[in-house]
Amino acid sequence: xxxxxxxIANRQVLxxxxxxxxxxxxxxxxxxxxxxxxxTNGATHNVNNSLPEVIDKIELIDGSKVIxxxxxxxxxxxxCYSLGKFPYHxxxxxxxxxxxxxxxxxxxxxxxxxxxxxxxxxxxNLQVRIKWNLANVRAVGATGYVTGTAYVTIFADLQEGGGAxxxxxxxxxxxAFTSAASGVVYIDLPVDYPYKGILIRAAKAATYLDALLTxxxxxxxxxxxxxxxxxxxxxxxxxxxxxxxxNYAHDFHLKNADTYYTILKREERPAxxxxxxxxxxxGLFHVGYGEGNASxxxxxxxxxxxxxxxxxxxxxxxxxxxxxxxxxxxxxxDYLPAPSYKSVRLELTEGAxxxxxxxxxxxxxxx
Numbered sequence: 004x005x006x007x008x009x010x011i012a013n014r015q016v017l018x019x020x021x022x023x024x025x026x027x028x029x030x031x032x033x034x035x036x037x038x039x040x041x042x043t044n045g046a047t048h049n050v051n052n053s054l055p056e057v058i059d060k061i062e063l064i065d066g067s068k069v070i071x072x073x074x075x076x077x078x079x080x081x082x083c084y085s086l087g088k089f090p091y092h093x094x095x096x097x098x099x100x101x102x103x104x105x106x107x108x109x110x111x112x113x114x115x116x117x118x119x120x121x122x123x124x125x126x127x128n129l130q131v132r133i134k135w136n137l138a139n140v141r142a143v144g145a146t147g148y149v150t151g152t153a154y155v156t157i158f159a160d161l162q163e164g165g166g167a168x169x170x171x172x173x174x175x176x177x178x179a180f181t182s183a184a185s186g187v188v189y190i191d192l193p194v195d196y197p198y199k200g201i202l203i204r205a206a207k208a209a210t211y212l213d214a215l216l217t218x219x220x221x222x223x224x225x226x227x228x229x230x231x232x233x234x235x236x237x238x239x240x241x242x243x244x245x246x247x248x249x250n251y252a253h254d255f256h257l258k259n260a261d262t263y264y265t266i267l268k269r270e271e272r273p274a275x276x277x278x279x280x281x282x283x284x285x286g287l288f289h290v291g292y293g294e295g296n297a298s299x300x301x302x303x304x305x306x307x308x309x310x311x312x313x314x315x316x317x318x319x320x321x322x323x324x325x326x327x328x329x330x331x332x333x334x335x336x337d338y339l340p341a342p343s344y345k346s347v348r349l350e351l352t353e354g355a356x357x358x359x360x361x362x363x364x365x366x367x368x369x370x
Contacts, residue, residue: 004165017153020136027129031163032120043152045145048256052140059134065126080324095254170369182358190349196366197338206323207358215358220350259305267318268293279310
């Protein structure tokens with residue numbers, strides 16, 4: 004096959020918030036769609052305000068037909084699990100710096116999957132649609148993103164000469180809710196296509212994922228077949244084809260006694276390099292749920308001024324999301340055969356209130 008990259012949008016300037024649609028004018032199969040997003044930090048700093056959080060939705064649509072629909076944090080987390088590592092990123096809080104992220108969305112099992120990809124010839128009017136707001140986390144300005152500095156680049160990885168693909172992976176947020184202190188959330192899943200996996204996200208400051216959602220169950224035809232019924236803590240520690248140990252770079256801007264926040268929300272381990280000044284000693288004391296206290300000393304005294312601090316962070320659960328796979332991701336025969344059942348239900352047991360929760364399904368569409 005011949006592989007090439009097609010720009011749908013090329014370093015396009017965006018307003019501080021909005022929604023925009025781009026036509027996809029290609030005929031060759033699309034293996035992956037990439038969204039690169041960047042903006043400039045304010046003159047003071049831009050703490051705990053990562054770019055995926057300002058992207059409300061990334062979609063690939065054909066009229067009313069949805070091929071992909073996820074938030075920025077969901078798309079980034081799913082990309083981490085698809086790749087087994089973080090995609091390109093520059094998570095920086097430093098004044099005047101330019102954070103950048105590249106989010107790939109796979110329509111096959113891997114890059115340039117010869118069998119599975121989106122075939123534009125089978126659709127009428129393929130479009131990419133993105134909704135964003137630079138002020139989702141904090142206001143645009145000196146301690147957020149600078150107004151007028153948002154840019155987006157969108158491109159498609161194309162493959163030609165290998166024949167028509169057999170189908171594609173459909174990724175879609177199907178449910179979002181705020182967790183309660185107790186109870187069970189029942190989510191009836193579509194039974195139209197087999198399931199490759201389910202991304203489950205639950206996020207709240209100073210709270211573990213398995214405290215927000217304590218158990219996961221997938222039941223088919225009212226318990227006729229139960230492929231998953233397990234505590235969330237045990238799901239994370241022992242499930243086959245589970246999470247790799249992720250690693251990424253994060254440039255913090257901190258003073259003594261500040262709270263730092265990482266992208267990884269479980270068992271994070273920040274290894275620190277000080278970038279700012281001589282005779283500066285920094286300790287980032289982690290608790291294991293993606294945040295902790297910073298100790299910043301200069302010449303033996305606690306620093307009341309912000310310092311540029313780089314860290315190499317390892318851990319689990321990007322943005323508090325866990326990916327539940329059904330079998331070997333490479334073997335489509337392993338996927339959960341939802342069309343064989345009249346009902347498939349996801350049951351999430353709640354354990355703590357006020358968590359931001361969502362569910363993204365990845366299904367294999369044939370034809």
